[in-house]
Amino acid sequence: MNAMNSEGYTTADGRKIGGVMMEMKNITLRFGGVKAITDISFDIREGEIRAIIGPNGAGKSSMLNVISGFYVPQEGEVWFHGQRRAPMKPYEVAQQGIARTFQNIALFEGMSVLDNIMTGRLTLMKTGLFQQAMWWGRAQKEETAHREKVEKVIDFLEIQDIRKTPVGRLPYGLKKRVELARALAAEPKLLLLDEPMAGMNVEEKEDMCRFILDVNDEFGTTIALIEHDMGVVMDLSDRVVVMDYGKKIGDGTPDEVRNNQDVINAYLGVAHD
Numbered sequence: 600m601n602a603m604n605s606e607g608y609t610t611a612d613g614r615k616i617g618g619v620m621m622e623m624k625n626i627t628l629r630f631g632g633v634k635a636i637t638d639i640s641f642d643i644r645e646g647e648i649r650a651i652i653g654p655n656g657a658g659k660s661s662m663l664n665v666i667s668g669f670y671v672p673q674e675g676e677v678w679f680h681g682q683r684r685a686p687m688k689p690y691e692v693a694q695q696g697i698a699r700t701f702q703n704i705a706l707f708e709g710m711s712v713l714d715n716i717m718t719g720r721l722t723l724m725k726t727g728l729f730q731q732a733m734w735w736g737r738a739q740k741e742e743t744a745h746r747e748k749v750e751k752v753i754d755f756l757e758i759q760d761i762r763k764t765p766v767g768r769l770p771y772g773l774k775k776r777v778e779l780a781r782a783l784a785a786e787p788k789l790l791l792l793d794e795p796m797a798g799m800n801v802e803e804k805e806d807m808c809r810f811i812l813d814v815n816d817e818f819g820t821t822i823a824l825i826e827h828d829m830g831v832v833m834d835l836s837d838r839v840v841v842m843d844y845g846k847k848i849g850d851g852t853p854d855e856v857r858n859n860q861d862v863i864n865a866y867l868g869v870a871h872d
C-alpha cells in the first residue's frame with residue numbers, strides 16, 4: 600500500500616481506502632476480575648477490510664462486541680464518524696449502519712431462509728404493528744420494498760434455490776451464508792464478521808472469501824472480521840490487528856504482521872484449531 604494519511608491510502612490491488620470511520624482509543628474491558636482487553640487502540644478506515652487475529656481467548660470476540668456497541672468498555676473511547684460514541688441500544692446500532700454475524704450461528708432454525716433474512720430489515724422498518732392495522736396500504740408498500748431488497752441479497756449470495764427451505768435443514772456452510780445475507784439485508788456501512796469461515800471445508804471457505812470481497816467491492820462496505828485461517832487473512836485483508844492475552848501485539852498490512860517477531864512468537868509459530 601502507499602503512504603497512509605488522513606485522507607486514506609491505496610491498496611496493493613488499487614482500491615481506494617478512505618479516512619477513519621471508527622477509532623478505538625485505549626480500550627480496556629473487564630469481566631469481573633478477567634481483563635479481556637487491555638489498553639488497545641486502532642482504527643478502521645472507510646472501505647477497508649480489517650482483520651482481527653490472535654489465539655483463542657485473545658479477546659477478539661470481545662473487541663468485536665465493543666465495536667458493535669454490545670459491550671461498553673470500562674476504559675477508553677470509541678469514536679465513530681468523528682464523534683465520540685455514547686452507549687447505544689441494539690436498534691441504534693443498526694440505524695448507525697452496523698451489522699454483524701456471530702461466532703456461533705444465531706438464526707431461527709424453524710423459519711425459512713427468506714424469513715430469516717427479512718429479520719435483518721426489522722430495525723429499518725418504519726411501520727409498527729398498530730400502524731400496519733391502520734394503514735394497510737402503506738404497510739403493504741413498505742413490505743414490498745423490503746422484500747425487493749431481500750431478493751437482491753438472495754441473488755447476490757446465490758441462494759435462490761434455498762429461499763423457502765427452513766434454516767435448520769441446511770448444511771453448516773449455507774447457514775453461515777444465510778447469516779451473512781441477514782446482515783447484508785440491513786444494508787450496513789460497517790459489517791462485522793466473527794469467524795465467518797470457521798468450521799467450513801475448503802470449497803465453502805473459497806465461496807465465503809469471494810462473497811466477502813464482492814460485498815466490499817460492490818457496495819463499498821467496510822468490513823472488520825475475525826479469522827483463524829492465516830491464508831484467508833492474507834488474501835482478504837488490507838490491514839490486520841493482532842491480539843494476544845487481551846493486548847495488541849501487532850498492527851499493519853498482512854506482510855508487516857507476518858514478519859513481526861512478536862506475532863510469530865505468539866501466534867504464527869504454533870498450530871491452531
Ligand SMILES: Nc1ncnc2c1ncn2[C@@H]1O[C@H](COP(=O)(O)OP(=O)(O)O)[C@@H](O)[C@H]1O
Pocket residue numbers: 630633634635653654655656657658659660661662
Ligand atoms: N461474557 C463474558 N463473561 C466473562 N468472561 C468473558 C466473557 N466473554 C469473554 N470472556 C473472557 O474474555 C477473554 C477473551 O474472550 P474472547 O473475546 O471470546 O476471545 P477470542 O474471541 O479471542 O477467543 C477470555 O478469557 C474469556 O473467557
Ligand SMILES: [Mg+2]
Pocket residue numbers: 659660661702
Ligand atoms: Mg471469539
